Amino acid sequence: MIPHHRKAVATAALILAVGWGVAFAGYALAGWTNHTLEKFDAYVQSVDFARLSGDARIRAIDKLVRELRALPAEERRQGWVESPWSRWFATMNDQEKSHFAQLLAPDGLDRLAAAFGQLPDERRRLLVRNSVLRLNDIHTKLNPDAAPATGGLESWQMPADLQQKLITDGIKPHYEELTGEARVDFELFLEELQQMMGTTEVLRGRPFRQ
Amino acid sequence: MFLLQLRSELWKLFGKKRTYIGFLFFLLGQMAIVLLFRFGAGPARGMNRMLEANGYVARDFITSLTVATFMLFPIAYLLLPLYVSLVGGDLLAKEAEDGTLRMILSRPVSRIRLLFLKWVAGSLFAFVLALALGLSGLACAALFFPWGGLFAFAPPQVFRILDAASGWKYFLLAHLVLSLKAVTIMGLAFMFSCFNMKPAAATILALSYVFANMILQNIPFFSDYAPWFLTTHLDLWQMVFVEPLPWWKICQSFSLLIGFNTTFLVIGGLAFYVRDIKS
Numbered sequence: 001m002i003p004h005h006r007k008a009v010a011t012a013a014l015i016l017a018v019g020w021g022v023a024f025a026g027y028a029l030a031g032w033t034n035h036t037l038e039k040f041d042a043y044v045q046s047v048d049f050a051r052l053s054g055d056a057r058i059r060a061i062d063k064l065v066r067e068l069r070a071l072p073a074e075e076r077r078q079g080w081v082e083s084p085w086s087r088w089f090a091t092m093n094d095q096e097k098s099h100f101a102q103l104l105a106p107d108g109l110d111r112l113a114a115a116f117g118q119l120p121d122e123r124r125r126l127l128v129r130n131s132v133l134r135l136n137d138i139h140t141k142l143n144p145d146a147a148p149a150t151g152g153l154e155s156w157q158m159p160a161d162l163q164q165k166l167i168t169d170g171i172k173p174h175y176e177e178l179t180g181e182a183r184v185d186f187e188l189f190l191e192e193l194q195q196m197m198g199t200t201e202v203l204r205g206r207p208f209r210q
Numbered sequence: 211m212f213l214l215q216l217r218s219e220l221w222k223l224f225g226k227k228r229t230y231i232g233f234l235f236f237l238l239g240q241m242a243i244v245l246l247f248r249f250g251a252g253p254a255r256g257m258n259r260m261l262e263a264n265g266y267v268a269r270d271f272i273t274s275l276t277v278a279t280f281m282l283f284p285i286a287y288l289l290l291p292l293y294v295s296l297v298g299g300d301l302l303a304k305e306a307e308d309g310t311l312r313m314i315l316s317r318p319v320s321r322i323r324l325l326f327l328k329w330v331a332g333s334l335f336a337f338v339l340a341l342a343l344g345l346s347g348l349a350c351a352a353l354f355f356p357w358g359g360l361f362a363f364a365p366p367q368v369f370r371i372l373d374a375a376s377g378w379k380y381f382l383l384a385h386l387v388l389s390l391k392a393v394t395i396m397g398l399a400f401m402f403s404c405f406n407m408k409p410a411a412a413t414i415l416a417l418s419y420v421f422a423n424m425i426l427q428n429i430p431f432f433s434d435y436a437p438w439f440l441t442t443h444l445d446l447w448q449m450v451f452v453e454p455l456p457w458w459k460i461c462q463s464f465s466l467l468i469g470f471n472t473t474f475l476v477i478g479g480l481a482f483y484v485r486d487i488k489s
Contacts, residue, residue, distance in 0.1 A: 005483075008480060009480065012476045012477070012479065015476050016472065016476050019468065019469055019472030019476070020469045020473075022465075022468060022469075023465045024465070024469070025465075026461065026462075026464070026465030026468065027462045027465040029461075029465075030457075030458045030459075030461035030462040030464075030465060033457070034458040035458075070454055072454070073453070108371070114265070115266050117265070118262075118267070123263070197264050197265065198264075198369055
């Protein structure tokens with residue numbers, strides 16, 4: 001090999017090493033900024049909400065919702081079902097609960113409600129049923145030792161009369177009646193419903209499969 | 211001086227008729243899709259059914275944005291790699307084939323500088339072609355469909371409904387990210403064109419590499435190896451339609467594409483630097 005070729009090969013190897021060094025550093029850094037359920041749980045556990053006061057409480061709630069919303073759909077639902085913020089919720093005042101529920105409202109709630117209202121009864125029934133079954137499935141997987149569901153929203157067995165109410169009256173009237181924790185629970189159902197309405201599976205009329 | 215030389219390279223590049231093949235076929239392909247969708251009975255009915263079965267008012271979402279977006283997927287998969295690699299494969303190999311390379315290098319410009327100038331010119335072409343793909347798609351669709359919300363498929367099996375303002379923002383972002391795919395494939399073909407081979411061979415080698423990656427990536431049993439395939443990272447533009455926007459994944463693929471592009475440029479540069487140019 002001619003000496004100046006040898007130098008060129010060495011320079012190329014050096015540039016490649018630096019280039020891939022930067023690439024892998026960027027890859028690792030980007031991976032580190034990934035939002036995961038573990039990081040979300042760690043954040044919730046790291047904050048002693050009861051000790052916060054004033055604006056710091058609102059900022060903590062804002063960050064909690066931001067972190068939850070940044071999770072991929074599957075993990076977000078799991079995080080929501082787990083509700084690690086229950087400890088926070090117990091010490092929130094009504095205004096904070098309402099702020100929390102408002103932040104958790106799904107994007108395009110009006111559009112979702114309108115679209116749901118346009119569907120025939122049979123399709124609405126299928127969507128409601130599938131959404132509840134799916135949430136119940138997540139809940140059961142997370143709490144394998146829990147007692148069988150008794151019919152409350154907390155166990156993701158939505159009472160049959162509420163399901164029927166949603167099918168006949170639509171989403172909005174029931175949503176507007178709710179406050180506090182009940183609204184937060186219902187928003188999880190809406191999130192699931194929105195997800196279901198954004199898949200082609202349900203369009204084909206397929207029932208939920210575990 | 212660099213800008214002057216770059217202008218000269220761009221002048222040369224955009225002075226060739228073959229540079230415009232991509233723009234022309236995008237326009238023809240998009241117009242054919244739009245006309246079929248508008249006047250054919252089947253396609254529009256299928257989308258109507260899909261939207262209305264989910265409660266959405268079809269006329270609000272069968273819009274120029276939606277049509278331009280669904281056209282983007284097949285074209286970005288197949289035609290875009292073809293046209294950028296055609297130009298990338300031509301950049302140096304064509305000069306060697308025509309016998310103009312020796313004459314250029316007899317001037318006071320180093321091989322590395324010439325190579326870099328050509329790569330920048332090719333990258334600018336790829337960037338413009340990716341943006342033109344979006345603009346021409348939107349222009350064709352706007353002739354027959356109104357402006358409005360966006361209905362886009364986001365893998366896997368989930369679709370997104372967006373209002374016009376957000377839809378336009380995501381559409382533009384998808385094209386900006388797509389331009390990185392165009393630049394990378396152009397760089398790959400450019401790397402092959404630095405070796406002693408015909409322009410067509412450089413183009414075909416680049417396309418073969420991309421399609422081989424695509425085939426491997428699409429074998430279901432190989433899904434664990436997906437991060438190792440170039441095409442996994444080239445498809446990062448589709449992530450733009452996923453909710454919530456997975457910035458971390460986009461940044462990861464972006465970082466690896468920096469590595470790939472550096473590799474293509476350095477290997478090409480080295481081959482060109484040590485090459486004995488005889489004609």
